[in-house]
Amino acid sequence: MNALTAPPLYDLILDFGGARVIFSFKILVGVIAPIILKALAVGLLTSVCAAMLGVPLVLKRYSMIGDGLSHTGFFAVAVAAACGAASGAQIYITLPLVIAVAVVLLLLSESGKFKGDSAIAMICTGAVALGYIIFSLSSKGTGDVCSSLFGTAILALNMDDVAVSSVLAVGVIVVFVTLYNKIFSVTFDPAFSKSAGAPVKTVNVLLAVLTAVTVVVGMKMIGSIMISALVVFPALAAMRVSKSFKGVIIVSACLSAVCFLVGLFFATVVKFQFRSGGFADVQIPVGPSVVCVNVVALIVCILVRKVKTARAKKKAAN
Amino acid sequence: MSLISFEKVTLGYEGQPVVKDLTFEVNKGDYLCVLGQNGSGKSTMMKALLGFLAPMSGRITRDPKLKNAIGYLPQQEPAQSDFPASVYEVVLSGCQNRKGFFPFYNKADRALCEEKMALLGIADIAGRSFKDLSGGQKQRALLARALCAAGDLLLLDEPAAALDPVAAEELYVLVRALHKKGMTVIMISHDPERAIRDATHILHLGQEMLYFGPTADYDRPAILKRERGEIT
Ligand SMILES: Nc1ncnc2c1ncn2[C@@H]1O[C@H](COP(=O)(O)OP(=O)(O)OP(=O)(O)O)[C@@H](O)[C@H]1O
Numbered sequence: 110m111n112a113l114t115a116p117p118l119y120d121l122i123l124d125f126g127g128a129r130v131i132f133s134f135k136i137l138v139g140v141i142a143p144i145i146l147k148a149l150a151v152g153l154l155t156s157v158c159a160a161m162l163g164v165p166l167v168l169k170r171y172s173m174i175g176d177g178l179s180h181t182g183f184f185a186v187a188v189a190a191a192c193g194a195a196s197g198a199q200i201y202i203t204l205p206l207v208i209a210v211a212v213v214l215l216l217l218s219e220s221g222k223f224k225g226d227s228a229i230a231m232i233c234t235g236a237v238a239l240g241y242i243i244f245s246l247s248s249k250g251t252g253d254v255c256s257s258l259f260g261t262a263i264l265a266l267n268m269d270d271v272a273v274s275s276v277l278a279v280g281v282i283v284v285f286v287t288l289y290n291k292i293f294s295v296t297f298d299p300a301f302s303k304s305a306g307a308p309v310k311t312v313n314v315l316l317a318v319l320t321a322v323t324v325v326v327g328m329k330m331i332g333s334i335m336i337s338a339l340v341v342f343p344a345l346a347a348m349r350v351s352k353s354f355k356g357v358i359i360v361s362a363c364l365s366a367v368c369f370l371v372g373l374f375f376a377t378v379v380k381f382q383f384r385s386g387g388f389a390d391v392q393i394p395v396g397p398s399v400v401c402v403n404v405v406a407l408i409v410c411i412l413v414r415k416v417k418t419a420r421a422k423k424k425a426a427n
Numbered sequence: 428m429s430l431i432s433f434e435k436v437t438l439g440y441e442g443q444p445v446v447k448d449l450t451f452e453v454n455k456g457d458y459l460c461v462l463g464q465n466g467s468g469k470s471t472m473m474k475a476l477l478g479f480l481a482p483m484s485g486r487i488t489r490d491p492k493l494k495n496a497i498g499y500l501p502q503q504e505p506a507q508s509d510f511p512a513s514v515y516e517v518v519l520s521g522c523q524n525r526k527g528f529f530p531f532y533n534k535a536d537r538a539l540c541e542e543k544m545a546l547l548g549i550a551d552i553a554g555r556s557f558k559d560l561s562g563g564q565k566q567r568a569l570l571a572r573a574l575c576a577a578g579d580l581l582l583l584d585e586p587a588a589a590l591d592p593v594a595a596e597e598l599y600v601l602v603r604a605l606h607k608k609g610m611t612v613i614m615i616s617h618d619p620e621r622a623i624r625d626a627t628h629i630l631h632l633g634q635e636m637l638y639f640g641p642t643a644d645y646d647r648p649a650i651l652k653r654e655r656g657e658i659t
């Protein structure tokens with residue numbers, strides 16, 4: 110790195126010779142600012158939903174449900190696209206489909222007829238295969254496939270998308286908070302909850318439905334392949350740093366929100382230029398960026414935990 | 428009317444009977460101790476009593492007022508070993524049954540929870556992580572949770588299993604005191620001496636019901652002979 114120059118307003122350029130990293134802050138106030146704001150609103154809400162739901166799902170060993178549902182989501186998008194639904198209207202087809210599969214998945218694995226993971230593996234692969242066949246038959250471009258797999262659509266949200274997604278996400282948060290005590294009890298000790306008259310099955314089904322809604326909303330921003338990362342990573346990270354259930358949920362939600370912010374920042378503000386690419390602007394896509402930040406956050410939390418226990422041990426030894 | 432009655436009840440799993448011909452009843456203020464070897468169906472009976480398991484035949488009746496007044500201490504440890512929950516959260520979840528559909532706890536619930544924690548001597552570890560406790564401390568927390576839930580009936584499945592002799596004795600004294608105050612207790616135990624000392628009634632299970640009746644009439648040597656006789 111040699112020169113540190115900032116020719117246009119708000120831009121910060123790090124020049125490594127063969128590669129340049131550009132922090133293009135001006136886009137935050139430029140024409141695409143509204144686009145980023147929309148992505149921010151939907152992204153933050155969905156990240157928080159996924160992270161909160163992730164805690165009980167991970168603890169119930171249901172974290173793969175997010176995966177199963179997102180693959181179903183891919184299938185559902187294919188169906189919706191084949192039906193000719195415009196991208197804003199697709200959610201009216203995908204949402205009920207994914208919710209239905211969520212409930213079936215949950216009941217299947219509860220009934221013990223299939224082990225949860227094999228039921229999910231079946232649905233995952235089957236749904237993706239069918240979905241791609243439908244995409245091909247309805248001769249939609251690979252753009253659609255790519256977008257629903259990797260979630261490139263977050264920077265293409267219109268106001269209707271934002272409204273529907275926000276309402277759904279806020280709904281998920283409200284239901285979750287209202288059910289919080291029941292969710293704790295049912296996840297911690299189903300036998301006791303049942304003896305205390307808690308509607309164990311209903312709570313489980315509701316959890317699945319909430320997850321389905323989150324997955325459908327989140328698919329747009331992060332893609333069906335990676336949405337379960339938002340469910341699993343913040344929950345796992347939060348479990349390293351907090352001792353109480355409430356603490357874990359709060360840390361998980363906050364961490365997820367921060368990770369999304371950082372991820373979105375890297376995907377929008379930061380641009381790269383490489384000599385091999387003739388110094389043309391290239392950017393990281395939003396979904397993978399957010400997921401990678403989540404990975405880093407988890408690693409940091411694991412290290413923090415390691416350091417903490419090592420210190421405690423040292424203290425005990427003295 | 429009795430709180431709970433079993434009439435010629437046969438219990439089992441997937442068509443295989445575990446215990447046959449259970450007939451007994453529990454009245455308000457009873458202290459029933461359930462004895463029997465491992466696998467004799469004690470926990471199974473408890474599950475049926477709670478309504479988790481439908482009887483294969485016979486009839487179980489429960490007083491409807493028990494619906495939200497049962498405090499249950501399961502035999503198995505509840506969650507996986509990595510579940511993040513503070514002791515306070517665990518005990519407070521015992522207040523759930525009195526909330527019905529109302530989603531949040533109030534001051535009275537918190538006060539009840541703190542009272543039960545003090546009663547069991549775990550008030551000072553309220554903020555600790557449940558998963559880091561010793562077996563005995565966990566058992567106390569779960570008992571405190573059961574007490575929060577118990578209005579009329581306390582169901583204990585081997586409550587002393589993880590406790591040292593002193594703590595076990597404390598627990599039996601506590602249960603006896605609760606019973607003296609009017610709580611109906613059903614306790615599964617592997618400690619017949621204590622059972623005979625404290626309980627008003629004994630239920631001894633083998634593959635069938637070996638004994639049910641008042642403690643005073645419980646002829647232990649004779650029952651044990653029958654228990655052995657069935658096995659050999
Ligand atoms: N979920 C289940 N499915 C099938 N069989 C079961 C199930 N639970 C228990 N059993 C069987 O029922 C029998 C009675 O089990 P139960 O748990 O009631 O014994 P217990 O008297 O409580 O024994 P312990 O003193 O070891 O707790 C055992 O043979 C056991 O294998």
Ligand SMILES: [Mg+2]
Nearest residue numbers: 469470502584
């Ligand atoms: Mg048992």
